[in-house]
Structures are given as C-alpha cells and as structure tokens.
Amino acid sequence: MSDDPTPVRQARPPAGPEEGAASRRGLRPGLGDRQMSMIAIGGVIGAGLFVGTGSVVHKAGPAALLAYAASGLLVIMVMRMLAELSVASPRTGSFASYAAREFGGWMGMAIGWLYTYAWWVTVGVEAVIGGGLVHRLLPSVPAWAAALLFMLVLTASNLAAVRAFGELEYWFALVKVAAIVLFIGLGLAAIAGALPGVPAPGTDNLLGQGGFAPHGWYALLPAALVATFAFNGAEVVTIAAGEARRPAEAVRRAIRSTVLRILVFYIGSVAVIVTLLPHGEAGIDESPYSAVLGRLGIPHADLIMDLVVLVAVLSCLNAGIYTSSRMAYALAAGGEAPRLLARSNASGVPVPAVLAAGLAGLLTACANYFFSTDAVFDFLVASSGSVIVLLYLCIAATQIRARGRAEREGRGLPVRMWGHPYLPWAVVAVLAGLFALLALDPETRRSLLLTLAVAAVAVTAGLIRQRRRRQSPADPGRSAPPQGGTP
Template identity: 45%
Template sequence: MSRNSAPAPVDRSPADRSQADAPLSHGLKQRHLSMIALGGVIGAGLFVGSGAGIAAAGPSIVIAYAISGLLVMLVMRMLGEMSAANPASGSFSVHAERAIGPWAGFTAGWSFWFLLCVAVGLEGIGAAKIMTGWLPGTPEWAWVALFMLVFCVTNLAAVKNFGEFEFWFAALKVGAITVFLGIGVLAILGILPGSDAPGTANLTGAGGFLPHGSEGLVVGLLASVFAYGGLETVTIAAAESEHPVQGVAKAVRTAMWRIALFYIGSMAVIVTLVPWDDPKVVEKGPYVATLDHLGIPAAGPIMNLVVLVALLSAMNANVYGASRMACSLVSRGQGPKALGRTFNGVPRTAVLFSSLFGFGCVLLSYWRPDDIFQWLLNMIGAVILVVWTFTAVSQLLLRRRLERESPQKLVVRMWLYPGLTWVALAGMAAIFVLMAREADTRLQLLWTGGLTLALAAAGYALQRSRSRR
C-alpha cells in the first residue's frame, strides 16, 4: 500500500494486509494450537498470583474467578469470530485497526506487547524463586537470565519447534491440574484415605465468605483477570498454522471450557480444603499448600516441579506472543522497522527485544522486592481489561460489516449478538469503576490509563503523519 494514498484507503489497508500480515512461516499444527492456548495462560497468574488473590479475597476468590472467567469466555468468543474471519498474527490489534482506526490497532497492539513482556518477567521471577528454594544461595537474576537465554533460543528457531516444545510443556500442566482436581474432589467428599470431609468450615469461618469486603474482592478479581491473560495468544498463533480458519475456531471452542474448569475448579478446591488465611498459601503457593495440607507424601515437591514447568512454559508462550505482535505492528507501519526483520519466517529481532524488555521488568523486583509483584499483577490485570474493551468494540463494529459484505466468513459466531457483547462491555466498565474506588488499585488504574492514553496519542499522531505524507 503506497504511503501517498489518500486518507480514505487507510481504513481498508489493514484488511488487505491482514491476509499476509507479516512474512511468517506456517509450521503449527492443530494440536499445537490447542496446547498453546492453554500453555500461554496457565502460568504465574494461576500458580503464584492466585495465592495473593486468595489472601485478599478469601473464599470469595471463587466468585472473582467465575466473573472474570465469564468475561474471558465472551471475549474469546468474540475474538474467535473475528480471527476465523480474518486470521492475522496481530489478532485483535488488526481487528481494532479495521474496525476503529489505526490509532486503536496501535494502542491495543502495543498495550498487549507490554503486558506480555511484563508477564515474561513475572513468570521468570516465580520460576527463579523455586530454583533458589532448591538451591539456596544462588542469585535469582542468574536463573532468570538463564531462562531468558533458553527461551530466546527456542523462539529463534523454526516455529514448529516452538509448537512442539510448548505442546509437551502444556500437556504436563493440564495433566497435573487434572490430577490435582481429582485428589481435591476426593478429599472434599471424605473419600481420600486419611482425610475427613471439611464441609463448609473453611468457606464460612475466619471472617466469612467475604473477609475483606469488596476491597478484597476487587484485588482478587484483578488477580484472576491476570491469570486468564494470555489466552489471546492462540489467535496470534493461528496465523502461523497450516489451516488458520479451522484451527482458530476449534482452539477457541475447546480452550474456553477447559480454562474455566481448571481455574474455577482449582480455586473452589483450594479454599474448601485449606483456610484462606493460612500463610503457606502465599509462601508456598496455593497448590503446594493444599497438597501439603492433605499430607500426601512428596506431593509438595512434585507440585513445585510442575509449577516450575508451568512458569517456564508460560514464559515461552509469552515471548512468542510478544514477538509476533511486535512483528505484526511493524508490518502495518506502526513500529520501528528493525523489529519486523524475519529470518526463515521467524521475527528474531522482535524475539530478542521482547526478551530484553521482560528481563528489565525483573530488575524491578530488586528495587521493590516486597510489593512489586502484586503491583505489576494488578497493573497487568487492568491492561488486559483495556485490550478486552478494544476487542469487544471491534466485534460490535466488524460483525455488522461481515454480515453485510462477507457472511460466509462467519465460521464462529458470537452468542446472542449484540446483547452479550454489551454485557461484556458493561462488566469491564464495572471492574474499572471498582478499581477506581479502592485505594489499593487506584494507582495501578491511573498508571494503566496513562499508558493507554500515551499509546493512543502516539498512534493518532502516527496516523495523522502518514495521512499527510
């Protein structure tokens, strides 16, 4: 598309470019896509961040995960509809550009890149803490640097190698959570040898179901939103699959109910079996604390190994997602050209840059070791809500356009359109309002708002500059 084009064709250019989007390879299979959907999302947010969420919300963390789980199911259905119609490695960024304008694609895309890079840092911090627990005296930063090096190499290789690596990592996580849920249900029913049915004692005791009121619920809600963040990576990966349309449709359908079962089910099991104010829930992590509480021999160390694998898998998937989003943005003229260079279908420069940015976030943990993890967790939760808002608005606009111009592309359809899309937008707005009302989350909301406005202004300025040229 010529840069000298008149302003009118600018809105159509993303539609043309989204077919190629960036010169990437197509080495992912359907089984890779399904596991990437799970691999990118089951990480620090669930295994580490949920402990802080439980400590803040108490048993009501189940409600927090149910609310955010419902939101993510609606968002993924919308995203599946748009991505099946127009697969692109820029995913919702491309859709926002097509629906709203280049500034929206710029803002959504770089916001998501930012949160994925920060998530890489958080996953690295969590994994390093496990390693230093096993090998006391070793520096955390050295472990994070080692992990970054490993996943840089993994993501610099052909995409099919990344897909195979992520498939087996994610399969281990899914298997471990399934076993955990099975053990938990048996313990709740009193069938597990050596355990008594706890009843509702842990759900109603020690302050009740809402021990810290609405403030605690909001913190738990943000922790749960971050835990679900990364599921969008499957629609990014679909552009590099053998059959993008069929692949994204199937992956979105299966990922939604699996994630809801694993997340909501896990939280329900944990707060039923273990007192929410048990310090081990935060210190050791809720999964390890639950298995230790049940007295299962060697279960804690085994679960720690699973958590380590989960964190490393999520790091791998998030480096992948960040690099592809950056490459897509550059291919649409919305980023430095150097980040868009590809070698054998792999955006190696974007991989290196995203990894370095993520490692920079790790350095924050040494400046503010006591509170930076939870602070970044809440901020990323707010950024995810911004991305989801762009996704919902884009779906409202693009669905009407698709029904009018290309109804055959609606392989996946949003439920009860447009009603449920508006319900999702209302839910996101309500969470933003709750964040603004609570002192603990107001600052993160202001930072997120500032970041979003800065990106929107930069995107609009870039759009105006291109139009004048």
C-alpha cells in the first residue's frame, strides 16, 4: 500500500467522548513499534487459518485460492478505510469513536457494545478450545482446569501492564509466523521435488479430481464467506494504537503491510495446501496443515500442529481480553457503559474493564461446562458470529461520511482510501451481498438472525441513551480520562 507522498500535518481533532481532562488518570502509551507490528500480524493470523482452511478447501477445492483472494481483497479495502480514520485520529475506541462522531452516540454505543460482546464470547470459546487441546495432549489434565488456568494467567498479564500484553502477543505472533514460513518453505521444496522421497505433485491436485473448481463456481460463494471470517482480528491494531508510543506511524505501517501478510500467510499457505493435498482429503474438522505435513513425512505432524493451534488460541484469548477491555473502557469513558469500567490504575491499566473481560470469558466457559453445547454455549457463539460483517459495514459507512466532511471542510488526510467514493460504495455493496449469503445459507441463517437480534437490542439502547443525553445536556459521562498515544 502506498500513502500520499507528502504527509499533511493534522490539527488536533475535537476530543471524542472517551477523551477528557488531562488531570485525570487514563491509559498510558506502552506499546513500542516492535510490539505493534506483531500485534498487527497476530491479528491477521488466527486459529481459523490453521483449522478453518480445511472447510474452505473442502467446499471449493483448489478454487479456495480465489475465495481467499476475494475475501482478502475485501478485508484490505476495509482496513484501508479504517486506516484513513485511525491515522488521522488514533483512539482506543477506534471505529466506535469514529462512528459516534459521524452518526451520533447511538451508533458508537451500538457497534462498540456489539464488538465487546463478540470478544467476550470469543474469550470464553478460545479458553474452552485451548483447554480441549491441552486435554488431548495431556489426558491427565482436565479440560476445564486448563481453560481456567489460561484465563487466570492471561487476565493477570493484562492486569500487569499493557507492555505485558504486547510482549506476550509479540512472542505468540512470532511462533505463528515462524510456523507458516516453515510450512510454506517445506511445501515449496516438495512442489519442486526437492524433498527426498516426496515426488513432485505437478498439477495433479490443482487440475485433476474434477478440475480447479470441482464443486462448481457457485461453491466459491459459501467458501468465500467462511474465508472472510478467518480474517477477524485485523482491526485490533487500530485499538492498540491508543496505547502506542507512536500511534499514527504504527497504524499506518501496519495497515500498509496488510496486503503482504494476506498474500504470504493466507494465499501462500493455501496455494501449498491445494497443490500438495487432494481436496477430498481436506477435512472440515482436521487441520489441512497437519494433513500436508503428514504426506511430506514430517514426524509428529499432528502434535506439531496441535501446539501451533494452541499458540494461536492463546494469542486470540490474550488479544480478546485486551481488545474487549479497551473497547469497554472507551465506552465507559464516553458515558455509554458503567463509569466503573473507565477507571485505570497508576500504570494506565483499566483494571475493572480487564476483570470484566476475564469474568465474561469465565462465565462463557462455565456455560459450556454446566449446560449442553446446543443450549447456552451454542447461542452465545451464534449470536456473535456475524458481528464482523456489521463491523465492516460500520467502518465503510463511517469512512464515506467522514471523508465527505473532510473534503467539505478542506482538511487534508495523511492516509486516503483509494478510489473514493466508488471503491467504498463497492465495498458496501459486497457487504450487502455477504448479508444475503448469510441469510440464504441454512448453516449461517440462524447465526445471522441471532446477531441481528443482539444488534437490535444494542441499537435500541443506544438510541434511548442518546435521547436521554439530549434531555440532560450536562451529562457527567462526557468527561473522561485521557488516552495515551492520542496526538
């Protein structure tokens, strides 16, 4: 990605609802460039890449490459729009703050709470998955005990300091990057016939067994839908920017390199998979990475991938506690959540918000322990499953409106979305198409309806809150702690 050649010096924007008197205690900038870069990488590489890829290949065959390319392009467009907003005004509230600024407090509150809710559920889900992985590796360790340990350790690290979160995420991301790079390296060697005892596959798996799109080109649509959800988390770096030492530069650099990360980590690794693995052997529940490594004769392939997936799960769990706590903090500082969540300690850690995230994760995990998966736990997962599409739509709408206002006011922007307003409106159209796919697909229809029901509750609460604010102009919730890293 390339930015405008001459950066434009920005005037400080009016304080958002989550910013206030400098004398109050608030977040502190504690994330360096090294950590911000890895947070951005870790946000893109999730457990969905290592496990969910099998479902995409199973649905589309080798044409899964096109599904990931199309979904990756959509995410790149959305992240570029978010970069335009974030570089000009880095805030912990990120897209929720910008939505409140452009459309009113009701929208900021709605999307902020939806996002927080989705991450709270994700924290619990990842804890359960991580506990299950540990139990599989060490049968003597109960899954619930491992899940509880993960929750306690990662909540404690988030309570220590933002540097602790950043350092953990750095090493988690480094392991994921190393695993993918090694996988691609081994795969390319096998494709070239350079691995002893492994014959070069040629194009047998790419074009044989029914061709490049063995299930028809229509199968690309549900496959692309699954692939889109794999990119969830790319926006985390814009939330962490509120505590970066150089927020604008960190966001600019992270978003700019999103294209490279998607090309290498997703397109590159998926290309290796569909070239080396017959699509019929790509299981829905089994990692295709394990299957490929097994075909290459790598000993203990399943164990290696289980460990890599565990790291990815812990990374997501760590990021979930951090991200949901910062969004809850921003909401509370803007008067859209209990004011207790806007408190922070001398180190700049929003302790109540972090504890709320940890407690939400524990409750979600406990729901799976005490109730059947088809009951509470399944409802929680389904009701938050489509939030990412709503989030992308919110970002696109906010960028379109903010860009129009900036042009009317004659303000320059350090980063600009390409092809405005045509590409942003094209993104909106694609996202509308995703909603249609979610509604038409029997496997995702229930999740969409539950997510929309939760969204309706959030919007209603936001509208009620905004109406009360208009009736009471002197709302104490408008004054709030300052954020570190805000220029």
